[in-house]
Every structure is written in structure tokens, then in C-alpha cells.
Amino acid sequence: MLRHYLLGLTATILMYSTAHAQERAVAVPSFGNIAPIDGSAEQPDPDLRYRVVFSITEAAPPGEVNRSLEKVARYLNLLASGGVLPEAANIVAVVHGPATPIVANISNNPNLSLIAALQDAGVTIAICSQAMHRAQLNADDLAPNVRIDASALTTLTNLQLRGWAVVYD
Numbered sequence: 001m002l003r004h005y006l007l008g009l010t011a012t013i014l015m016y017s018t019a020h021a022q023e024r025a026v027a028v029p030s031f032g033n034i035a036p037i038d039g040s041a042e043q044p045d046p047d048l049r050y051r052v053v054f055s056i057t058e059a060a061p062p063g064e065v066n067r068s069l070e071k072v073a074r075y076l077n078l079l080a081s082g083g084v085l086p087e088a089a090n091i092v093a094v095v096h097g098p099a100t101p102i103v104a105n106i107s108n109n110p111n112l113s114l115i116a117a118l119q120d121a122g123v124t125i126a127i128c129s130q131a132m133h134r135a136q137l138n139a140d141d142l143a144p145n146v147r148i149d150a151s152a153l154t155t156l157t158n159l160q161l162r163g164w165a166v167v168y169d
Helices: 002-023 067-081 097-103 112-120 129-134 152-161
Strands: 050-056 089-095 124-128 147-149 165-168
Touching (some): 050 067, 067 089, 067 097, 089 097, 097 129, 112 124, 124 152, 129 147, 152 165
Parallel strands (some): 050 165, 089 124, 124 147
16 A cells, blocks of 8 residues: 555656656747757756857748747757756847848737747847948837847957857858
8 A cells, every 4th residue: 555655656746847847848938849859968968057149140031930040949948958947048149130130120020929038038139230220220120128239240259258159040
């Protein structure tokens, strides 16, 4: 009898811990789907402090979510699936070049919900002011809470010199 009780208790604890792990396995719901990574050689390391800047230059086809921006969501979901807590990751996505219009606050921009989801997950979305100027965008034209940087060049080099990893699209 005691054995059955202990087996039931153990099963309940395992189900709860598995459910809890699955709860935190997605940092950015609805974006950046990932495949299971059990058994992979290089896994996210919960003991590391992740400081990563993404250089987002690739334009998206009209009406589609930007693949490079979605890569940021996928990265966050991979980190979360490996047990890396959101507060252990400093992530910046710097938008510039042909990708500049993806941060425009217009009703038919399919990237607005992704930008909001990334920001909710703690990602800083930054725009190159030089690219803004070339695209004839003003601060009022941007999605909420997009940070305006002097240039992508200075942001990328400053963060690299401070020890950040850079991911290019």
C-alpha cells in the first residue's frame, strides 16, 4: 500500500515538474517555434549571462513577418527551453538598412505583434537613426517603445567592444 502511495506521489511530482518546465519553455508565444533539443551536444547554459545583439537588415516580403526578427524569438525560446531565465539574457535587436520599415507603426505591418511579444520578453528593439532618415521615418512613425540609436554601426561596435555576441542575418 505504501509502495503504491509513493509511486503515485512520485508520478504526481514528475508531472508537476514537467508541466512547470513546459510552462517556461516558451519565452515568446506564437513566434519562433523550435524543435525539441533533447540530446543535442551544445545546449543553452543556465549558468551563463547571455548578452547578444542581433543585426537585422533583411527586408521581409510585403505582408510577411520578418524572418530575421523571428529568429530573435526562436533564440529566446531555445534559451527558455534550456532553462535560461529571461533575466539572464540581455538581448538587443538593431534594425537597419532594408529592414527599417519593419518597425513602422502602420496597421498592415505584420511585425507589430512580434515586436510587442519580443519587448514583453525583455528584448530591446532599436532602430538606426540614419536608416530612419533614409526611409523618411520620424519617431512618431515607429512602433511603441522602439529605441532610436545614433546608428547601427555605433550600437553594434559599442556592444561588441563591451563583450556582447553579435548575430547577423
